[in-house]
Amino acid sequence: MTEKIETWTIRKVLDWTKSYLADKGVDNARLESEWLLAAITGHDRVGLYVNYDQPLTDAELANYRSMVARRAKREPLQYILGTQEFYGVEFEVSPAVLIPRHDTEVLVMEALQRAPQAKTVLDIGVGSGCIALALARSLPEADVCGVEKSPEALKLAQRNAEHLGVRVTLCEGSLFEPFLGQRFDLVVSNPPYIPTADLAGLQPEVRDYEPLGALDGGADGLDFYRAIIASASQHLNPGGWLMVEVGIDQSMAVRELFAATGFTEIFIARDPQQIERVVGGKII
Numbered sequence: 001m002t003e004k005i006e007t008w009t010i011r012k013v014l015d016w017t018k019s020y021l022a023d024k025g026v027d028n029a030r031l032e033s034e035w036l037l038a039a040i041t042g043h044d045r046v047g048l049y050v051n052y053d054q055p056l057t058d059a060e061l062a063n064y065r066s067m068v069a070r071r072a073k074r075e076p077l078q079y080i081l082g083t084q085e086f087y088g089v090e091f092e093v094s095p096a097v098l099i100p101r102h103d104t105e106v107l108v109m110e111a112l113q114r115a116p117q118a119k120t121v122l123d124i125g126v127g128s129g130c131i132a133l134a135l136a137r138s139l140p141e142a143d144v145c146g147v148e149k150s151p152e153a154l155k156l157a158q159r160n161a162e163h164l165g166v167r168v169t170l171c172e173g174s175l176f177e178p179f180l181g182q183r184f185d186l187v188v189s190n191p192p193y194i195p196t197a198d199l200a201g202l203q204p205e206v207r208d209y210e211p212l213g214a215l216d217g218g219a220d221g222l223d224f225y226r227a228i229i230a231s232a233s234q235h236l237n238p239g240g241w242l243m244v245e246v247g248i249d250q251s252m253a254v255r256e257l258f259a260a261t262g263f264t265e266i267f268i269a270r271d272p273q274q275i276e277r278v279v280g281g282k283i284i
């Protein structure tokens with residue numbers, strides 16, 4: 001008697017995973033299935049199509065199954081794969097850090113456009129290091145510092161800096177605390193800005209997996225803006241810029257905080273979805 005062994009080809013695996021993950025509420029289930037399988041097989045996405053009828057080995061199937069099971073529980077794809085691209089560079093990510101968002105690239109672009117001569121830069125809340133390292137790569141003459149409250153996040157940012165061969169000074173601490181008496185030409189931050197009451201309604205990928213300390217911005221989401229803006233004048237050189245990422249519908253409130261604290265040339269920049277995403281201003 002011969003036993004019929006089922007053959008799982010790339011095509012069959014992708015078709016099955018697409019409907020399985022879609023049933024679990026995953027957006028872009030087909031594309032995500034391809035990224036997971038690409039990581040397992042070593043093919044790029046075109047390679048998967050070219051090798052559609054290639055059967056997976058038992059080891060590949062076992063690894064793939066465990067990744068798909070994690071994604072079905074709504075763990076973010078980036079934590080499963082361990083990387084996220086930001087500003088043209090691959091960053092290591094882990095549940096210790098917020099996954100870098102492409103919307104945050106607007107903050108990097110505004111900083112480079114408005115403060116290209118900055119010689120001293122501080123990023124508050126470095127997380128994976130994406131903003132600080134993107135700025136350091138684009139401003140090789142500048143001394144770029146970063147501060148982060150979470151020791152695990154700081155370690156990961158340090159690893160990203162080493163991996164990318166970028167020289168930055170990263171310190172553990174809260175806001176400006178490690179930089180007492182120090183002034184910068186440019187201060188940037190993408191602080192936690194979700195109002196506490198909104199946290200429970202976030203999508204599971206964010207609510208259940210991303211670090212709470214990277215999300216919770218206090219009762220109205222503005223706690224970090226108040227604290228950063230209030231201390232900024234003691235840490236900016238004359239003519240220095242402060243630029244922050246903001247959440248949806250926060251730009252006007254943050255703009256008022258800048259104006260009330262004596263900033264000039266206050267601007268608001270939009271992300272590619274036309275959402276007001278960055279607020280900035282200059283100290284005289």
Ligand SMILES: C[S@@+](CC[C@H](N)C(=O)[O-])C[C@H]1O[C@@H](n2cnc3c(N)ncnc32)[C@H](O)[C@@H]1O
Pocket residue numbers: 097098099100101104124125126127128129130131147148149150153173174175190191192193213214215
């Ligand atoms: C929204 S995440 C941004 C991370 C990264 N800069 C990015 O854009 O992807 C905010 C970061 O600020 C850190 N953080 C929270 N409170 C802080 C504080 N008081 N001082 C410094 N960093 C803080 C969090 O741990 C988190 O890594």
